[in-house]
Amino acid sequence: MSLKVYVDRMSQPSRAVLIFCKVNGIEFEEIKVDLAKKEHRLPEFKAINPFGQVPSIADGDFKLLESHSILSYLACASQGVDDHWYPSDLQKRAKINSVLDWHHSNLRRGGVGIVINTILGPVLGIPTSPEAAAEAEKVLTSSLSKIESVWLSENGDFLLGNKEPSIADLSLVCEIMQFELLHEEDRIRVLTPFKKVLKWIEDTRIATSPHFEEVHKTLLASKSFFHKIPVGENYEPSSSIKAMLDKDITTE
Amino acid sequence: MSLKVYVDRMSQPSRAVLIFCKVNGIEFEEIKVDLAKKEHRLPEFKAINPFGQVPSIADGDFKLLESHSILSYLACASQGVDDHWYPSDLQKRAKINSVLDWHHSNLRRGGVGIVINTILGPVLGIPTSPEAAAEAEKVLTSSLSKIESVWLSENGDFLLGNKEPSIADLSLVCEIMQFELLHEEDRIRVLTPFKKVLKWIEDTRIATSPHFEEVHKTLLASKSFFHKIPVGENYEPSSSIKAMLDKDITTE
Structure with missing residues (x-):
C-alpha cells in the first residue's frame, strides 16, 4: 500500500x-x-x-x-x-474551490479561535483570553450565517445547491463537528440558531455513514476528558445534532 | 467581451x-x-x-x-x-494548491493584520491596537521565514523550485507588495532579513513585466496619501525592493 x-x-x-x-x-x-x-x-x-x-x-x-x-x-x-466529490466540470469545480478558499479566513478562523480560547488552549498551554474567544465567536457566528444565506441558499441538501456532497461539505462539516468539544452552553448558543446548518451536518453524516460516525468516535469520546462527564449514548453525533435540530433548546 | x-x-x-x-x-x-x-x-x-x-x-x-x-x-x-502557471500534472498542481492553501492562514493573515493595524485601520475606521499589530508581525515574520526555508528551499527562481512562475508566486508576491503601504521603518524591519524573498519578488516582477509595474502603480502612488510624501521615482517597485536586496539597510 x-x-x-x-x-x-x-x-x-x-x-x-x-x-x-x-x-x-x-x-x-x-x-x-x-x-x-x-x-x-x-x-x-x-x-x-x-x-x-x-x-x-x-x-x-x-x-x-x-x-x-x-x-x-x-x-x-x-x-x-464519484464526480460529485470534486467535479471535472471547470465551473462546478471552481465553485467548490471558492467555498474551500472562503473557509480558511471565515469558518476555520472563527472555529479554531473559539475552541482554542475556551477548551484546548488551557490544556495545550496556549495563551487564551475572553476577548479572543468573543472575537472568534463573532467571526464564527458571521460565518455560520453566511453559510446559510449564501452557500446553502439554493435548493439541494448540500453546499452550492448540490444534491450530493463534495469535498467542501466534508471539510466544513468536520470543522463544525469540532464544536462538540465546547462547553455545552457555548455549543448550543452558537449552533442552535442555524437550523439549515444543523440539517446539512445531518445530511452529510448520513451521506458518509458509517465512516463519519466511526472517524468521529475519538473526538466524541474525548468530551469525557475535557468536561469530566461519563461516556454514554449522547456521544453519537447524530443525537447531539438532532437534539438541536428537533427543538429550540435555547428557549427551554 | x-x-x-x-x-x-x-x-x-x-x-x-x-x-x-x-x-x-x-x-x-x-x-x-x-x-x-x-x-x-x-x-x-x-x-x-x-x-x-x-x-x-x-x-x-x-x-x-x-x-x-x-x-x-x-x-x-x-x-x-502556459502550463507553468497551473500545471495539468496532478502532483505539480497539488503542490501549487498547497502553497495557496497555506497562504490563507499564514502570509495573508500576518500581512493583512499588520497593514490594517498600522496604516489602513485608522483610515478605514477599523479598530486597531499595538498588540494586534505585534501579533500580526509575529505571524508575518514566521511566514516569511517559512517561505524561505520551505517553499523557496529548492533550486529555481520560483516557489517549489520551479523555473517559471505559477499562480502561487503571483498571489504571494502581490500580498508582500502590499507592505509598500507600511511605514518605511516597519517595512524595512520586516522584509530586509529575507533576501531570498526579496530576490523572488524581483524575479516575479521581471517575469510579469511590464504588467506588474503597471498594475502596482495605484498602490505605489497611494504612498503619498498615506505618508504625506511626494510622488517620485522611489515609487517604482523595482527600486524599493532592490534597495533592500542590494544592501543591509538595517545596519546603516
Missing part, C-alpha cells in the same frame, strides 16, 4: 481526509501523529511535513500538506471517486 | 488576478469597485459577490469569488495560458 495518511483524529481536517478515503474505498495506511504527545514536532514527521501539521500524505515519494489540497488531489488521482 | 473582472487595484488579490489576465493575454473588462467609496457594499455589487469582496469575476452568467479560485479557474478555462 503506497498511500500513507498522517493524521490525528482529534484534528478536524484529519477527519475530513480519513472519511473521504474510507467513503471512496481508497486504500491507505493511517499513521497516527499524536498531537497531545507532540509527535508532530518530531524530526521524522517534519521530514514528511516541515510545518509539523496534520493531515499530511505521502503517496510513494510524493508528499503533500494542507487538507484541501490533499482532498482535491486524492479526488483526482484515485480510481473510482 | 464576456469576462468581467471586478477589482480595486489597492487590493492585493485584485492585482494578482489583473496581472495574470494581462500577462496571459486574456480578454477582459476591468470594472473598478472603489473600496474607499464603499462601492463593494452596494446592492449591485452584492449581486455579483454576496460577501462584497474583490476580486470577483463574471464569465457570462458564471460568477466566481476568492482570488485563488479565480486564478485556477482562469488558468484552466482560458486559451493560451
Whole structure:
C-alpha cells in the first residue's frame, strides 16, 4: 500500500481526509501523529511535513500538506471517486474551490479561535483570553450565517445547491463537528440558531455513514476528558445534532 | 467581451488576478469597485459577490469569488495560458494548491493584520491596537521565514523550485507588495532579513513585466496619501525592493 495518511483524529481536517478515503474505498495506511504527545514536532514527521501539521500524505515519494489540497488531489488521482466529490466540470469545480478558499479566513478562523480560547488552549498551554474567544465567536457566528444565506441558499441538501456532497461539505462539516468539544452552553448558543446548518451536518453524516460516525468516535469520546462527564449514548453525533435540530433548546 | 473582472487595484488579490489576465493575454473588462467609496457594499455589487469582496469575476452568467479560485479557474478555462502557471500534472498542481492553501492562514493573515493595524485601520475606521499589530508581525515574520526555508528551499527562481512562475508566486508576491503601504521603518524591519524573498519578488516582477509595474502603480502612488510624501521615482517597485536586496539597510 503506497498511500500513507498522517493524521490525528482529534484534528478536524484529519477527519475530513480519513472519511473521504474510507467513503471512496481508497486504500491507505493511517499513521497516527499524536498531537497531545507532540509527535508532530518530531524530526521524522517534519521530514514528511516541515510545518509539523496534520493531515499530511505521502503517496510513494510524493508528499503533500494542507487538507484541501490533499482532498482535491486524492479526488483526482484515485480510481473510482464519484464526480460529485470534486467535479471535472471547470465551473462546478471552481465553485467548490471558492467555498474551500472562503473557509480558511471565515469558518476555520472563527472555529479554531473559539475552541482554542475556551477548551484546548488551557490544556495545550496556549495563551487564551475572553476577548479572543468573543472575537472568534463573532467571526464564527458571521460565518455560520453566511453559510446559510449564501452557500446553502439554493435548493439541494448540500453546499452550492448540490444534491450530493463534495469535498467542501466534508471539510466544513468536520470543522463544525469540532464544536462538540465546547462547553455545552457555548455549543448550543452558537449552533442552535442555524437550523439549515444543523440539517446539512445531518445530511452529510448520513451521506458518509458509517465512516463519519466511526472517524468521529475519538473526538466524541474525548468530551469525557475535557468536561469530566461519563461516556454514554449522547456521544453519537447524530443525537447531539438532532437534539438541536428537533427543538429550540435555547428557549427551554 | 464576456469576462468581467471586478477589482480595486489597492487590493492585493485584485492585482494578482489583473496581472495574470494581462500577462496571459486574456480578454477582459476591468470594472473598478472603489473600496474607499464603499462601492463593494452596494446592492449591485452584492449581486455579483454576496460577501462584497474583490476580486470577483463574471464569465457570462458564471460568477466566481476568492482570488485563488479565480486564478485556477482562469488558468484552466482560458486559451493560451502556459502550463507553468497551473500545471495539468496532478502532483505539480497539488503542490501549487498547497502553497495557496497555506497562504490563507499564514502570509495573508500576518500581512493583512499588520497593514490594517498600522496604516489602513485608522483610515478605514477599523479598530486597531499595538498588540494586534505585534501579533500580526509575529505571524508575518514566521511566514516569511517559512517561505524561505520551505517553499523557496529548492533550486529555481520560483516557489517549489520551479523555473517559471505559477499562480502561487503571483498571489504571494502581490500580498508582500502590499507592505509598500507600511511605514518605511516597519517595512524595512520586516522584509530586509529575507533576501531570498526579496530576490523572488524581483524575479516575479521581471517575469510579469511590464504588467506588474503597471498594475502596482495605484498602490505605489497611494504612498503619498498615506505618508504625506511626494510622488517620485522611489515609487517604482523595482527600486524599493532592490534597495533592500542590494544592501543591509538595517545596519546603516
